[in-house]
Amino acid sequence: MSIVGGTLGKVAAVFAVGLVVSAAGVGAALSTGVVSPQPPTVESVENEWGEISAERTGIDTTVVVNNPNGVGVPGVVGVSYDVSMNDVQMASGKTGGVSLSPGRNELTLQTHIDNEKIPAWWASHINNGEKTTLSVDPSVKAAFLSKGLPAQNRTFETDMLSSFESQSGQSVEVNGQTVLAVEETDASWGRATRNETPLQFTGTVRNPNGAPVEFSKLGYEVSMNDVTVAEGTTGEPVEIAANSTDTIRINATLDNRKLDEWWVSHLRNDETTRLNVSVFAVAETDSGTERVPLPFLSQRVVFETDILAGGQATTRTVESSDGFGFEPPRVGSVERDWSATDSGTQFSTRVVVNNPNPADSALGEVGLDANYRVALNDVTLVEDGTQTTLGPGENQLKFSGEVSDRTITKWWISHVENGERTRLTTAGGATADLGFAKLPVPLPGENRTFETDMLAGFSKTDQTVSVRGRTVARLHDMNSTWGDATMERTPMEISGDVTNERSRPLTVKKFGYRVTANDVVLADDESRVGTTIPGKATRRIETTGYLDNEKIPAWWVSHLNRGERTKLSVSYYVVVEYRGQQFTVQLDGMSYTDTIETNAFGSA
Template sequence: MIFAGGAGYMAMNFEKPSFGIVDMGDWENISDDSIKVVSEAWIHNPNSLGLSVGFIDVGYEAEINDISLAEGKVDEVSIESGNNTKTLETELRQGRIPDWWVSHLENGENSTVSVPVEINTPVTSFSVEAFSKEISTNISSRIENSLESIEGSYTGPGIETTRSGLSVEIRPEIEVRDFKASWGDISEQESEVLMDMKVHNPNSYPIPTPSFGGRADLNNVTVANWTANSEPLTELAEEGMIAPGETEELRFRVGLKNQRMDDWLETHVRNREYTEAEIDAQLIFNVEGEEFKAPAGGMECIIQIQTDILVDDKQHSVENKGCEPKNEAYPETENEESTGTDSGNRTEQDLVDEGLLG
């Protein structure tokens, strides 16, 4: 009876403790199979008496965009009257990283980190939002700002062909204009990047629409390796061909493999939330059965990504390194002189100048 009376008195006079996160903490014990989050929490007990072992349990989660990425529980917490600090340790659910990635892109590259906490005592139970933080990235614009370096004029290799029964050498030229990048369809398996550009044909003959090949690595984790066919955004005079003097707007769909994102995140947090994305890309034309790549050796891009999910003291200065062609041009070819009626390896323009071609 004395115990019951004491409990009843305490229930009538009990004030709820308050709870919060001093610091979301840091990434710890990072391995291929496990990533831990260690955080520091505060608990304020407004009651004049301490709450002894067995009196209070604390359950908590770490959520990003309402996706639970970690959860933990501290049973039988003992807290003194006044302010207390406790260390919370949780293990990241790496299998949920692709789900978060999809939600992050669907929200316009924005995420909300939150830590809901539930406190249970024999007297009462209540929930609090102990921590909330907004994080944003601008990956699509970084891709666009870097890969727009592919804009420019390119001259292909010398290609032997025939014109009006005469053997000629042509060197096709193309111009790339107005490169744009944006997110396309986002699914559980794949995040689509739409890469749009205009391709101008300054030649006197039609050229086929190109494919677009490349590879994307995040901290040496390959998330895309593609060859994408073009989709015309303007009506072509001839299907699959860009007419002489015409400019066509083309779209290429590049898919990033979402299931590789948990492998990437391990490297990202190991580098204190820093990533160097390496992208190799080039347009691939097939002219008269010969391959013409623009740029000839491909375009190599470095994109730096820094986040602050847990890391506050950013140690890297993020800048747009842009892209550089690995090989700026195909080697020049020397025209061979010929005798008789055979035109030899003269260029198409040579034959026009000599009146052999109109």
């Protein structure tokens, strides 16, 4: 973990205490008049935060001891101290065998707080009315003397809930109509334990309408420096009857097990914490679960401490919107585009998000944290995110990423393994920070499926084999399927029956093939067969050809550049041996051309 730089806090205290040294040392010096009769004294103890990790918090201590004598004191002095907060012992440190030079001596001690003790201290702080007394209890040991020094006590207080107490006079409006008039809000802590801290929010509201106002469910989230310490929902609907006044209550519980993580963030943030309490109505719609913020029960508070120095803690409220009479940002359009690059292809998506709130409103500017992912058959093509501020009106978000040749090849393998079928999925999400709450803004996802059938022209095709104008054999019941593809190649497993029409035996030596896609040669080779068919007999032949998968990315670029269109050309030939001679025969009837079209990346 990193080390906190600078002095976060110091506590200094002047202690005067007599130290007794060995008779052989200082006693002898006194008898000769070299050493004055003044004893060494501890002049100050200063503490500052040391190394901070997830498990523990370091405290570095400097003890200043003055030796007024003219000679040094041998290693007979020991200094120790304990640090407690509200009687919860947080740390202890000591050093021994210290030698003192004449004059001023600085002794350095290092100890640490076990962060697992933070929940116990927090419970004591809450139960003590958000008040903590920090106590530093030092002691000095020398030859023939052990003496405790006066404990140094410093008290600091926080006031995290004061901003929730108001005679607000707010109103909750939707489209200019008052839904609820807020008369009073309040918040209070319950009795905290090591494991949890109860926290209740209340709001007294009046419904001025002739019909009841009902929330199907209320939810809450409490975070401290983005560490979520409490979240949940009410179990029952909340209803405010027509023309009546009622109190909305939210009973939250802080998970004290999260407080050690918060403690680390508090110290690393210069002992500053942003407490964010968000209360919202949970609405289930056709689009899913939505949050309707209730800012009259929500609050943002920033509090700062100066723990080691015992300085005054401060608390301030961060202003937020008074009501939820707002229109959340919404997505206007989505456009996608592909382009070829030197290293492969680039995929980009442009999303237009509209913020309908005027510039002079509380939501004239809205922070947005968005992410986007595009995948083909679970092969991720693009995964991108952006953080921006939405001004009033239309705002454009752009997500983009380079798609490597290796990624395209991995997609092709999945396409073949899935029967030349690809599922395109796009998914994204955004979070709008409205000041008093974070509201999810759904980005439109999409699921499309496209298919190809590149081997269709071959299957079930019959073809005669002629030598010098005479039919010598017939290929029938032919079939071609894809084998198990690798990053290097894609097998085409070819099989079928060959019937020898003549009385003499005939041998099929080789099977040749050539596959081009938009003038990109994917395959141009021949494979060995070596099957002999006796006269007037039928035999099964099997062989395997291969596509060169290193050419797939080049074909893919051409496919996109031509508007997702590919001209496919496939040709075959066989090499047969008949009556001692070899003949190459083009299989024109089995060769074919086709146009492959997809619509995977058009506009949403």
